[in-house]
Amino acid sequence: MSVLHSARLVLPSGVVEGGWITVSEGRIAAVGGPQDPRPSSSDGHDELDLGGRWLLPGFVDLHVHGGGGKSLTIGDADEALGALALHRTHGTTTSLASLLTNPIDDIVRGAEVLADLADDGHIAGIHLEGPFLSHIRCGAQDPAYLLAPDPAALDAMLTAGRGHVRVVTIAPELPGAIDLIKRIVDAGAVAAIGHTDATYDQTCEGLEAGARLATHLFNGMRGVHHREPGPATALLEHPEVVVEIVADGVHLHDAITRLVFDHCGPNRVAMITDAMAAAGAADGIYPLGPQMVHVQNGIALLEGTHAIAGSTLTMDSALRRVVNSGVPIQDVSAALSTTPARVVGLDKEIGSIAEGLTANLLVLDADLAVDAIMIDGEWTRKPF
Ligand SMILES: [Zn+2]
Missing domain, CATH: 2.30.40.10 (Urease, subunit C, domain 1)
Structure with a gap:
């Protein structure tokens, strides 16, 4: 002992x-x-x-695509292990690996590789970020491969994940999305609302169907307007919803991060990295799924656009940023470990x-x- x-x-x-x-x-x-x-x-x-x-407690990152120059999204186990090793040196002891919108066969192959890594204990599960997302709010997700909600495509991805798919992000306004949210929940995964142009009412319908997580709140979603409050307001308003935030000062102003903590308390905030390969690596050009991302001064933009393409954040630098901006360390720690563990059902083991x-x-x-x-x-x- x-x-x-x-x-x-x-x-x-x-x-x-x-x-x-x-x-x-x-x-x-x-x-x-x-x-x-x-x-x-x-x-x-x-x-x-x-x-x-x-x-x-060690950090629990529900949403990460890469790090250290390596990717979790390309169906390559060695690359994935390299990315996980980078984040481990920054205090992440548990990760869900996030796949991106891609041709469905590529997502299936990626899920198979990640399921092997989950079997071996390298990751705690898989997050499917796509392909059932909004064309208008797809950010760095490749619009060519977005799909309308499709039970057969969902089942193919869940089967490939062999029980390790813990989170599926979906835009609730798409045709068939409400039924698909119920199907995700019935399969034992968490339905997350994100990359969405839903109205406030459409978001509420998604929550009534069982969605319980917001994928990077405010990013990749219709904005807040006083006559059309949009998804962020609906997600913040529902006490059963946990909201992911990317607290790197690029995705969100620190004042918004403080506002989210003030409104939600630490038990509803999950700080994530949403990191891509350039986290912990040099500026340059990196692939993100099928697209290329230009990273300059640690800011990742889809080449030729102003779309933010993930972050170069690590969990320890997120902790320092949010503590230094005035949020108590025990609340930040809860948002980095306890709450993310709870929302995916791991709180009896970790967090x-x-x-x-x-x-x-x-x-x-x-x-x-x-x-x-x-x-x-x-x-x-x-x-x-
Ligand atoms: Zn992401």
Whole structure:
């Protein structure tokens, strides 16, 4: 058993100064504060003094396409593992891999490859971002391969994913979308509303059919107007909906990020990267699905357009940005770990520092830089 002590423990309920935890057989065995008696090294335990550093749960990224120059979307396992390795060094201990709009046979092949990676524990599941999306709001998704909602195409992708498809993004205003949302939910996946030109009322219909997640709120959706409040207003208004946000200062102004936290509280916000291959890599030209993306100063734009084509964000830099913009660290941690784990049904295993959960942990220094990473109770980056 290991004891980690003298930490600033970040729990969903708040920060515990001088806190400690024990880790045994890959799990968090006990959690205590400064007043609680903790096991001592004289009992034969390993002891690590964190010297007042932050201790947080590992990040859970529900929406990522690549990183480190590698892609998760092209049906290549080695590329996918490279992208996951980059994000792991930035504190992401659990990822859903996001496929893009492509010819349906390519999505099916991508899902088969990702299902193998899920079987082996490299990813926690698959997010299908397309192809049932709006032509008007498709962003960097290739419009040539968008489809009207089609049960047979959905079933082909779900079958290829072998139970690992956890999220499907869909535009609820498309013909047949409401039935397809019900089909997604019946299959045990989360229906997410996104890349949509739906009105407020059409979005509400999608939510009544069972959709429970907003794909990158505000991005890739009709804007807010005081006479046509649009999807964002409907998604914010429904307390059962979790909203993804890309808090990189490019996709959203920091004031909007604060507004979302103020309105929703941490239990309804899932911070995501939506990262493409250039995350953690140099500026340049990168493929994103079948299209090319120009990355300059870390901003990814579809070549020849002003459409934002994913981000170059990592979860640790998102944490620093949002904490420094004034959101309490325990709320940011909940949005990076606890809430995303819960929305895809993983909260009994991961997503917070609590007894019995998997010991996926991050040690951050006073500047909120990642100092050490533990996955399944093993240090993948040794502490200082
Ligand atoms: Zn995306």
